[in-house]
Each structure stands twice: as structure tokens, then as C-alpha cells.
Amino acid sequence: MPRPIQATIHTAALRHNLDRMRRAAPDAKVWAVVKANAYGHGIERVFDGLRGADGFALLDLAEAQRVRALGWRGPVLLLEGVFEARDLELCSRLGLWHTVHCDEQIDMLATHKTHVPHRVFLKLNSGMNRLGFTPQRLRAAWTRLAALPQVDEISFVTHFSDADTADGIDAQLAVFNEATRDLPGERSLSNSAASLRHGGDAAVRADWIRPGIAVYGSSPDHPQHDIAHWDLRPTMTLATRIIAVQHLQRGDTVGYGSSFVAPGPLRIGVAACGYADGYPRHCGTGTPVLVQGVRTRLVGRVSMDMIAVDLSPAPQAGFGSEVTLWGRAANGAVLPIDEPAQSAGTLGYELMCALAQRVPVSVDR
Ligand SMILES: Cc1ncc(COP(=O)(O)O)c(C=O)c1O
Numbered sequence: 122m123p124r125p126i127q128a129t130i131h132t133a134a135l136r137h138n139l140d141r142m143r144r145a146a147p148d149a150k151v152w153a154v155v156k157a158n159a160y161g162h163g164i165e166r167v168f169d170g171l172r173g174a175d176g177f178a179l180l181d182l183a184e185a186q187r188v189r190a191l192g193w194r195g196p197v198l199l200l201e202g203v204f205e206a207r208d209l210e211l212c213s214r215l216g217l218w219h220t221v222h223c224d225e226q227i228d229m230l231a232t233h234k235t236h237v238p239h240r241v242f243l244k245l246n247s248g249m250n251r252l253g254f255t256p257q258r259l260r261a262a263w264t265r266l267a268a269l270p271q272v273d274e275i276s277f278v279t280h281f282s283d284a285d286t287a288d289g290i291d292a293q294l295a296v297f298n299e300a301t302r303d304l305p306g307e308r309s310l311s312n313s314a315a316s317l318r319h320g321g322d323a324a325v326r327a328d329w330i331r332p333g334i335a336v337y338g339s340s341p342d343h344p345q346h347d348i349a350h351w352d353l354r355p356t357m358t359l360a361t362r363i364i365a366v367q368h369l370q371r372g373d374t375v376g377y378g379s380s381f382v383a384p385g386p387l388r389i390g391v392a393a394c395g396y397a398d399g400y401p402r403h404c405g406t407g408t409p410v411l412v413q414g415v416r417t418r419l420v421g422r423v424s425m426d427m428i429a430v431d432l433s434p435a436p437q438a439g440f441g442s443e444v445t446l447w448g449r450a451a452n453g454a455v456l457p458i459d460e461p462a463q464s465a466g467t468l469g470y471e472l473m474c475a476l477a478q479r480v481p482v483s484v485d486r
Contacts, residue, residue: 123481124393127482131355131357132486142335152177152330153171162357176197198242202226202244206232242309243278248296249281253280280312281311289319308329318342334470337473358450359445360446362392362441363441396424399472401465405464406420411454413437414445414453458473
């Protein structure tokens with residue numbers, strides 16, 4: 122009998138969320154961002170739910186090969202472009218579109234021998250100062266690319282640093298519009314937060330949006346807005362079972378460090394999930410969990426393989442009862458991944474990407 126922990130990927134929810142992002146930007150094409158192994162879900166596991174996208178955006182060449190191996194013949198975009206010259210051979214062979222964000226990548230293209238000219242996305246650094254040409258240097262890069270026989274189409278891309286906050290995107294959008302004003306080519310600007318919060322503006326939607334986190338059922342601007350507000354559904358459930366029950370008396374403590382002290386008589390369940398499964402050790406007492414689909418709280422410290430949960434709100438629960446760490450319980454109750462993430466001082470992104478190898482994953486189709 123394996124440990125009872127299990128992750129489930131929800132294909133219908135992926136489809137729903139992708140559709141939701143289309144509604145946010147109805148006239149734009151949609152890159153489903155599947156980098157980091159589809160945000161920890163597994164590229165092969167999400168493919169069916171996301172095959173309605175117009176393209177897949179990612180950054181690892183091995184992941185691009187996996188998308189092609191699934192039979193996807195449509196656009197695949199390398200969000201960071203190539204890392205060394207021989208990566209261009211794979212771009213030619215697999216028909217990958219690639220970002221060009223620096224002069225070194227143009228140098229590599231200029232010496233690349235190919236019969237198939239490439240489509241490239243020229244990246245503007247509009248203020249995030251991670252990747253891209255400055256506005257002053259963009260035109261020179263475009264002119265160099267336009268003169269290369271290895272290139273047949275040039276599009277434009279930039280990335281917003283503050284689309285999820287009140288600082289917003291206006292300043293970067295103005296920089297982008299000014300820098301690309303009279304240059305021909307398709308444009309792609311918006312991640313999940315920009316698409317949902319600013320998708321009403323056609324300039325923000327542009328030709329392609331690039332949602333990642335929203336497709337995976339996590340709110341890009343939690344806690345300001347939750348997934349119910351954005352009509353998104355969890356695409357990953359992490360669930361386990363209670364493997365022991367303890368009856369505490371006032372003053373009894375729970376787990377390492379005795380950080381939780383029972384204020385009175387208390388039934389707790391010990392559940393088979395710990396930080397070695399990807400559940401954050403920083404989740405403290407009070408972190409929400411569902412027991413038999415009923416909301417309750419974690420008590421004490423997260424250990425490597427176990428956590429303890431307060432069974433007061435679920436008096437029927439006992440050995441073998443379902444515990445949902447995030448996602449959807451059997452009774453349909455939802456615990457957004459954003460909530461335990463917030464308790465741990467992080468984001469849904471990190472929790473889904475950190476699901477541990479030892480957790481068995483199934484796909485519900
Ligand atoms: C260039 C680029 N585009 C799009 C995305 C998707 O962003 P999000 O998951 O916030 O929608 C990312 C993710 O970090 C990115 O780096």
C-alpha cells in the first residue's frame with residue numbers, strides 16, 4: 122500500500138481557465154505558458170487541456186522537444202531565446218520561434234546556416250531590466266535582424282514587472298508603444314495579471330497574450346482578488362489522508378518545537394504530507410486545509426512527512442479521512458493554492474512548481 126498522498130491534474134479546469142483567458146482578450150491569440158514543466162503540472166499531463174491554445178511558450182529546449190513529441194505542430198516560442206549557437210539548429214529542425222533579447226543572439230543567428238528562415242520575437246526592455254534591448258537600442262537590433270537572410274519575420278515582445286499591483290503597466294506600455302511605434306510586426310505584452318486586470322485595453326491585449334499562472338488556477342493578484350473573482354478553477358489538487366488521531370488535553374503540544382499548545386481538549390488528525398512532498402515548511406498554525414471538504418487549520422510545525430490538523434470542525438473525520446492541502450475536495454469544496462501559499466509567505470507559483478517527485482500524480486480527464 123503506497124502512502125495515501127496524491128496529486129491530481131484537472132483537465133477540464135485547464136480548459137476552462139484557458140477559455141477564461143481568451144475571454145479576457147477576445148481578439149488576441151493565446152500562448153499557453155508551459156515553462157517549468159507546465160508550472161509543475163507536467164507538460165504531457167496538461168497538453169490535452171491546453172491544446173486549444175494558439176501556441177505554447179516555454180524556455181527550455183528539452184521542453185520544446187517534448188511539446189513537438191506530443192504532436193503539436195503549431196507555434197512554440199522560446200521565451201528567453203537561445204543560449205548557445207547550436208540551439209539554433211534545433212529551432213530550424215523543430216520550427217521554434219525564439220525571442221531575441223541581446224546582441225549575442227543576433228551574432229549567433231548571423232552565422233547560423235539554415236534553409237528555413239526563423240520567426241523571431243525581438244524583446245524590448247521597457248523597464249523590468251531583466252531581458253531585452255533598451256528603447257534606444259531596439260531600432261538598431263531590428264535593422265540588423267531585418268537584414269539577415271536567416272530571419273523572415275520579426276515580432277515584438279515585452280514583459281511587465283508590476284501588472285499585479287496598483288503601480289500597473291502604464292509607464293512600460295508607453296515606453297513600448299513609443300519604441301515600436303512605426304515598426305511592423307506582431308506584438309505580445311501581457312502575462313496573466315495584465316490580461317485580467319488591463320485586458321479591456323486593445324493595446325495591452327496586442328496580438329498575443331502570454332498567460333501562465335491563471336491557466337493553472339491561481340490568482341495573479343492574490344490576495345487582492347481570489348480565483349473566484351477571476352472565475353478561475355484549480356488545476357492541481359494535493360490531497361492525502363489521516364493516518365492517526367490524537368486526543369489532546371489542555372497544555373499538550375504538537376510536533377517539533379512544541380510550537381502549538383492545546384488551549385483545551387482537542388482532537389487532531391495526523392495527515393501524510395510534509396515538506397518532502399512540496400508542502401511548505403513555512404506554513405504555520407492556522408494555515409487553511411480541508412478535512413472531508415470542511416475547512417479547518419493546520420496546527421504545529423510541518424515536518425518532513427506529516428502535518429497535524431484540527432479536527433474540531435469535522436467531528437466525523439478519523440483514520441483514513443480525506444485531507445486537501447490545496448485544490449478541490451471530493452465534495453466539491455475548493456481551497457485555492459493561493460491560501461497556503463500566502464500562509465507560507467509565497468505565491469501559488471512556487472507551491473505548484475515545487476510539488477515533489479515522490480508524490481504520485483494522476484490526471485482527471
Ligand atoms: C516572458 C514571460 N511571459 C509570460 C509569463 C507568464 O506569466 P504569468 O504566469 O504571471 O501569467 C512569464 C512568467 O514569468 C514570462 O516570464
